[in-house]
Amino acid sequence: MANNHFNYKTVYAFAREMHPKTEKFDVQYGTAGFRAKASTLGYVMYRMGLLAVLRARYKKGCVGVMITASHNPEPDNGVKLIDPCGEMLEQSWELWATKFANVADDELVDVIHEIVSKLDIEMTQRVEILVGKDTRPSSPSLAKALCDGILALSGKPIDYGIVTTPQLHYFVYCKNSKHEYGIPTEEGYYTKLSNAFKKLRGESFNNGNYFNKILFDGANGVGAKKIKYFQECLGDSLKIEMYNDELIGTGKLNFMCGADYVKVKQTFPNGVPQITEQRCCSVDGDADRLIYYYLDENKKCHLLDGDRIAILIAEYLKEMVESTGLEVDLGLVQTAYANGASTDYITQKLKVPVSFACTGIKYLHHEAQKFEIGVYFEANGHGTIVFKKEFKEKLKLALENTSLSNEQHGAIKKVLTIIDLINETVGDAISDMLLVETILHSKGWSIQDWEKKYTDLPNRLMKVSVKDRTQITTTNSERTCIKPDGLQDEIDTIVARYKAGRSFVRPSGTEDLVRVYAEAISQEEADQLSLEVALKVYDMADGIGPKPSL
Template sequence: MVAVNKNYSEVAFKLYPKKNDKVIQYGTAGFRANAEDLDHIVFRMGFLAVLRSKKKNSSFIGLMITASHNPEEDNGVKLIDPYGEMLDQSWEAIATKLANADDSSLDSIINEIAVNENINVELPASVYIGEDTRPSSKRLAKAAYDGVIESGGSCTDYGIITTPMLHYLVKSRNTDEEYGKCSSNGYLEKLSNAFKTIRKDVYSHKNYLSELYFDGANGVGSIIMKEFLPFLGNTISVKIYNDKHNEVGQLNHNCGADFVKVQQKAPEGIPHVPNARCVSVDGDADRIVYYFTDENGTFHLLDGDRIATLIAGYLMELIKDTGLNFNLGLVQTAYANGSSTNYISNSLKIPVACVPTGVKHLHHKATEFDIGVYFEANGHGTVIFSDRVKEIIKKESTNTSLDAKKLAAVKYLRALIDLINETVGDAISDMLLVETVLHAKGWNIQDWKATYYDLPNRQLKVTVKDRNVVKTKDAERYCVSPPGVQDAIDKTVKKYANGRSFIRPSGTEDVVRVYAEASTQEDADKLAAEVVDIVRCLAGGI
């Protein structure tokens, strides 16, 4: 089978030649690197998006330009499959081979993909492009657009949007808008209508007060949140900070979800109001964490673990009220705080599964439940409802023979399904979901914090010569290579009460990540530092 355009090598060399021999891998979040190294890679991903569209019988494919929580000088690109899911893992190796190939070999590689994947290259292809607010994003979006057009596809560039919005748009278009209207306003309307239906314009309830401080990470989240507020009406008051998305060097700098999670302190740019409920999103608004600072100036973080337990616990209560038999489960990674896992298993009695870090792993596992809740500790997560659940809920919502309590619960659950962006972690959707649950329970942020107490923890990273020398198993909780590393970690952990630590190679940076827990923050910090020394000594740290 022969590709439509036989001059990929010539076109690539002319428009976006390969500038360096740096090897790059398609990982959990696609390709990420310094923006100056990405032009030829993004252009080639335009080729790949067209091939993927043809492979999926002319379905629309998404192509997002973002580096999420990375520094502003970085950027990245990732593909989105037809139903809003991440690119199929079998194509990650294909993407990696295409990205690293010499210009002269592109023709043969593209034709090889077409043959091996049995692609009908005569089919039309369509691609949606989105981008974050980085100075390099517009240039790279143009490279992606050129790649799509040069390989015979059609392309729509949605400009600056959040990553979850592009996931939503792709799924909406491929489901003939069954998932929602295929437009930016359609996204805002779907979420806001569901939120207002549930809230019924009630501003406060018991200890809950609808006032929120929003850290936009100086990125697209602040832009979309400003557009969103008129749709929400008077249901919630959101004060937006860190919205200087046009200032170079500001994106994710001392602000945003990753900064708050890793540094465990409030971002710059948000005023200190004791016990005020605050949220931070990341650069492309697919992560969210909550936090507050009490009257004594002590910082309190409510991360993805907290969000997951809040949502899962409430869904469990709601399912019981419906009287329906649904299998609810929660998916975590090794980064989940040990206290959260104990709380979910022992107090909420909800099944917990642990998988390797990366949304693709959590998302896949969550589909094994009727209702699957998944969140990484960094605040990236969502809820997935099976088709069976949706069909039953839709049918039961019109069942007038149900008693009033059950019928109300069913209708409430149906509205929640519309409020949740099932395709991927979505900071804005997740924020509205958390606010819905807190409002329903009548909780303020201190009430939420009091459900259980986190073990103190610390995350660090170590620059290494080659992160790939570190190999793990058991959902990344056990290091199998280099030899001796896990034994050294185990010996060190035993020195600390409630100690736990693991290492893993980063999927987005050339570093090894270290996580540690212990009974006190001092011990957690000491344990993390000792494990960093182990990595430097035994895993080639520099």
């Protein structure tokens, strides 16, 4: 039985006097952790500090806590926990996080006793909690509340200061792998990725239609700060022109810039010069999303989102692995929001198996882990590649195989270098950017060459306000609606009238909204299909407010 003695007087005193629960509404821990107005989060941060210590003791390793609200506007902030392998918090513990955040101050100690007793947590172990934060002005004060919670249960906070979310995931995994994955410092992170990039690039910086210059939109966030260190490490191998890179407190975070803005608005961000056919990319506020784009001669903005990044990477890795002569299980994971044309290209042209997962990066990550090489990206540009440990060992053993040719040995070494360029723990916009640049350089492609691989089907996303979003229930990775009864049959009937038609509906995770996605052969038909389905949802799922319209 665990030793469940701890200084409950300190825990309660801190909660009552310094971090009292000020909000009457409940909050829920989701894929993105907790997010809300920063002014309401002090008590939540304190309680997540407590929970982080309990999680670390339960897992017998260090965990991370990141203070960020990613692509949200600056008044918001948030917090999420990072598990010892650098992955997102285990789903079963999301329930504990929600319970900790919502319990009354005078019941908080009881909840701590409950989790310690149920999970048999040994409370005497001294554990480290790695803390990171983005550039929001609210982050320092929220970090103080978080550290108060860590200290209240005798944990040891290790403050990494302002870092990207992917960096903190990387540091946590490095620490728990006893530095096998890398050195858990910023310098170690920059060195590992930049050395791999330069090794893959070689002496020729330009190749064919590829030129080594990119315009980088940092969303006035932490990615803008960190890319400057990379530029120093990369030298002339990649010329990065930085925009929206204001220091903390000057540029507005994610305001008319950043990956989410570019993806949703399908236009250039503020501040980035509109140079015809120049390759550009944007990251979000905590640098875990990446979107590419360019301007054509008719001043139209072309978007290359997470679907296209995933396909570019999957095709490249398939070619690299085939050149090693090894049999490898490579797969790609998408969500229902992935463009149908991308799925067709992957399955029919690349002959790479596709798995579907529910929306939310944690679902894609776990599905990708089923493959020896699992590539996953959401359309919003959040994603990475995961490699099974057995696959890495297979590569290293193959280097000792004298029956393989010099070319095969060279290909194996190249794949191992590619693995070093990738942050496997979570979507990492900067690591992903360096990988995309490596692939384009290797193929001698311009961004236009990349785009020509396939043509996206026109699509439309609409929202329908409803009385209760829980009336909508889905299955088949959110692609099939099972409640209300009969709605999916109606959707199927409507879709059948449109060439290349596809549509699905899914409830919002936070609001009483239903999202309606539709694709068709033309934009006009995609718009009309989306509207027809939205009206059917409005009629059958207790829609409120004005009826949907284009």
